[in-house]
Amino acid sequence: xxxxxxxxxxxxxxxxxxxxxxxxxxxxxxxxxxxxxxxxxxxxxxxxxxxxxxxxxxxxxxxxxxxxxxxxxxxxxxxxxxxxxxxxxxxxxxxxxxxxxxxxxxxxxxxxxxxxxxxxxxxxxxxxxxxxxxxxxxxxxxxxxxxxxxxxxxxxxxxxxxxxxxxxxxxxxxxxxxxxxxxxxxxxxxxxxxxxxxxxxxxxxxxxxxxxxxxxxxxxxxxxxxxxxxxxxxxxxxxxxxxxxxxxxxxxxxxxxxxxxxxxxxxxxxxxxxxxxxxxxxxxxxxxxxxxxxxxxxxxxxxxxxxxxxxxxxxxxxxxxxxxxxxxxxxxxxxxxxxxxxxxxxxxxxxxxxxxxx
Numbered sequence: 001x002x003x004x005x006x007x008x009x010x011x012x013x014x015x016x017x018x019x020x021x022x023x024x025x026x027x028x029x030x031x032x033x034x035x036x037x038x039x040x041x042x043x044x045x046x047x048x049x050x051x052x053x054x055x056x057x058x059x060x061x062x063x064x065x066x067x068x069x070x071x072x073x074x075x076x077x078x079x080x081x082x083x084x085x086x087x088x089x090x091x092x093x094x095x096x097x098x099x100x101x102x103x104x105x106x107x108x109x110x111x112x113x114x115x116x117x118x119x120x121x122x123x124x125x126x127x128x129x130x131x132x133x134x135x136x137x138x139x140x141x142x143x144x145x146x147x148x149x150x151x152x153x154x155x156x157x158x159x160x161x162x163x164x165x166x167x168x169x170x171x172x173x174x175x176x177x178x179x180x181x182x183x184x185x186x187x188x189x190x191x192x193x194x195x196x197x198x199x200x201x202x203x204x205x206x207x208x209x210x211x212x213x214x215x216x217x218x219x220x221x222x223x224x225x226x227x228x229x230x231x232x233x234x235x236x237x238x239x240x241x242x243x244x245x246x247x248x249x250x251x252x253x254x255x256x257x258x259x260x261x262x263x264x265x266x267x268x269x270x271x272x273x274x275x276x277x278x279x280x281x282x283x284x285x286x287x288x289x290x291x292x293x294x295x296x297x298x299x300x301x302x303x304x305x306x307x308x309x310x311x312x313x314x315x316x317x318x319x320x321x322x323x324x325x326x327x328x329x330x331x332x333x334x335x336x337x338x339x340x341x342x343x344x345x346x347x348x349x350x351x352x353x354x355x356x357x358x
Contacts, residue, residue: 102319
């Protein structure tokens with residue numbers, strides 16, 4: 001460990017009067033260094049001695065002072081979670097709820113506290129970057145990045161350990177091979193969805209994409225095009241991963257291609273909006289138009305009428321994996337600015353979940 005019992009005790013005494021390591025050691029009749037090893041989870045202490053120390057800690061009400069610990073360890077046990085989306089998106093989109101739940105659960109297991117930061121407009125970058133570079137957090141988890149977003153390079157220049165949710169988008173300076181990220185197999189999942197529609201005999205298959213300045217949306221569009229090589233532009237509509245965006249895109253597709261008989265939608269939330277428009281236009285699902293979504297968000301996929309066939313990605317599991325990778329890095333080796341010893345990125349599998357919409 002990079003702190004000693006005497007250093008922690010000194011820092012605690014400087015910060016305020018409270019039970020100290022020395023008090024615990026005296027009560028348990030052991031050395032301060034032995035108490036320090038038990039508190040910090042080191043295994044080199046006999047079980048009976050460790051139990052005696054834990055009892056002394058409980059009797060005295062000893063709590064290691066986080067500020068004192070930070071003076072010695074230069075660790076904050078806090079992780080920035082940076083979201084480049086409007087705050088209200090987090091309250092209406094179950095995707096973010098699943099992702100943040102996974103992140104929080106994993107951070108709690110590592111004794112770390114998430115600090116949520118939002119970037120909604122250009123003026124937010126200096127504030128967020130000053131916070132990230134100010135020594136307040138041990139690392140950062142970042143997601144919903146757009147093409148040419150400066151955050152990946154800025155975080156890299158700070159030397160701050162970071163893990164990205166999703167492959168950083170295409171754009172200058174954003175080489176995904178130099179960043180650690182957790183992503184789903186977006187392209188493969190989209191291919192499976194479209195092949196399923198083809199297997200059902202559908203021949204005029206449209207798609208509603210997410211914002212094409214995000215890598216996940218581009219990958220899902222590429223998967224669609226892997227199967228349908230010569231898609232006419234009238235069968236492709238770009239939206240914004242929102243319910244209303246899906247509804248508007250579906251209306252546009254029906255105006256441009258009234259003979260379409262299937263649609264692959266790049267998110268479940270957008271698919272829910274698309275289903276509403278199909279009902280309003282008098283189209284039956286799956287009779288007239290088969291619909292496949294992406295995410296397998298249970299509150300949406302099982303509640304739509306009909307229940308939604310969709311591509312499942314383990315969103316909560318990806319959040320946990322992001323946090324675990326970051327905590328493994330910050331607990332052991334600090335991330336070097338030259339990228340040495342960088343953690344490998346992870347692409348998690350997807351699978352098609354067939355329900356009644358296709």
